[in-house]
Amino acid sequence: MIDPRSAYVHIPFCHRRCFYCDFPVVPLGDRADGSTSGSVAAYLELLQREIASCPGGPPLATVYFGGGTPSMLTPVQVEGLLEALGHRFGLAEGAEVSLELDPASFDEARLAGYLAAGINRVSLGGQSFDDGVLADLGRRHRGADLREAAGWLRRALRRGELASWSLDLIQGLPHQSAAHWDGQLRQAIALEPPHLSVYDLIVEPGTVFERRRQRGELALPPEDLAADLMEQTWARLTAAGYGHYEISNYALPGHASRHNRVYWSGAGWWGFGMGATSAPRGRRSSHPRTRAAYAEALAAPAPETGHAPETATTPEPGGMPFDEQLLVGLRRREGVNLQRLARQHHLDPSLLEDLRRRLAAYEQRQLLCIEGPRWRLADPDGLALSNGVLREMLAWWQELEPLSPRTPRRAAAP
Numbered sequence: 001m002i003d004p005r006s007a008y009v010h011i012p013f014c015h016r017r018c019f020y021c022d023f024p025v026v027p028l029g030d031r032a033d034g035s036t037s038g039s040v041a042a043y044l045e046l047l048q049r050e051i052a053s054c055p056g057g058p059p060l061a062t063v064y065f066g067g068g069t070p071s072m073l074t075p076v077q078v079e080g081l082l083e084a085l086g087h088r089f090g091l092a093e094g095a096e097v098s099l100e101l102d103p104a105s106f107d108e109a110r111l112a113g114y115l116a117a118g119i120n121r122v123s124l125g126g127q128s129f130d131d132g133v134l135a136d137l138g139r140r141h142r143g144a145d146l147r148e149a150a151g152w153l154r155r156a157l158r159r160g161e162l163a164s165w166s167l168d169l170i171q172g173l174p175h176q177s178a179a180h181w182d183g184q185l186r187q188a189i190a191l192e193p194p195h196l197s198v199y200d201l202i203v204e205p206g207t208v209f210e211r212r213r214q215r216g217e218l219a220l221p222p223e224d225l226a227a228d229l230m231e232q233t234w235a236r237l238t239a240a241g242y243g244h245y246e247i248s249n250y251a252l253p254g255h256a257s258r259h260n261r262v263y264w265s266g267a268g269w270w271g272f273g274m275g276a277t278s279a280p281r282g283r284r285s286s287h288p289r290t291r292a293a294y295a296e297a298l299a300a301p302a303p304e305t306g307h308a309p310e311t312a313t314t315p316e317p318g319g320m321p322f323d324e325q326l327l328v329g330l331r332r333r334e335g336v337n338l339q340r341l342a343r344q345h346h347l348d349p350s351l352l353e354d355l356r357r358r359l360a361a362y363e364q365r366q367l368l369c370i371e372g373p374r375w376r377l378a379d380p381d382g383l384a385l386s387n388g389v390l391r392e393m394l395a396w397w398q399e400l401e402p403l404s405p406r407t408p409r410r411a412a413a414p
């Protein structure tokens, strides 16, 4: 089993909860700041304790501070966490160290502090340039904040102080038209981000958006318009020189996120903090999603490792169940070597023929391409219409073993 060389650190604090968000977050209010908040200080102590109690491993090649709103932490606080990771694992030469930043939660001086602390890649949660849309999403920042923050990042990149940065956008918003979305894409390209992540809006249970939908107040684009918007994104961004390397991700040459590739490749990673998922050495676990439960789990560490507060554990090759590896693999432009994946999970190879027959219509329409052992969705049509294929695959997998979808019919283990 390969030792992971990546770590995710969850910073749960936000100023407020956005209307579509179901992440494990702790809203602290619009004026809160990590330097003065007792909640932040107490949580950082827990994180330090968890990192220190981790068994350790080879130097980390990627570190990702996600959230939440990690830019609510001061540079000194981020540096303290990086030092703890460095002490436990070491940081490999040229490691990619990413931090998620929210516009309006940092300024240029704070950005300089993060870079001096060791951050070399930033993910900017822009989501939209339209103030009305941002208000409707429950976001705290406005389009002007986003443009200003992007200007600081662009300058830091030009000065060589930052290796790369990414802009997040959300598509498929209520009332969104193709013309509106095109305007958003043009504004994004004008900011010159080396990397763009474009996510579909998903209405999650328990969110304000779900309640709006139940009341009939959320006019989401129909599925075919959502697919058209994805193709529009592909056309606009590839024409601007971005490569489409994953269903939601585009990058200029040399700017693909190394950390994200770890998740998609099925390689293991360490996860720290409440709600974080961890998959070191083929052992997948999810940390509790509240601070109290996380603190409690830390106080009673797992006996085998002395670390990892867990709510669920699944030993799997690559730390991921077969269905999850299949789905994340198909999100990548290069697809997935399904024969190898099936072998790793000791699946009967004849099952893949069943699946192929079931997906024949997609293959005939050239949305799904099967090239020897490799299965991939055509770019852009197959990726844009991926929901149907992925739904069908999940149904196939669940039908194999309704009582235990994690352990369907398997070939004898070698």
Ligand code: SF4
Residues within 6 Å of the ligand: 013, 014, 015, 016, 017, 018, 021, 022, 023, 025, 067, 068, 069, 102, 125
């Ligand atoms: S800023 Fe991000 S993590 Fe925080 S509530 Fe909004 S969407 Fe969720």
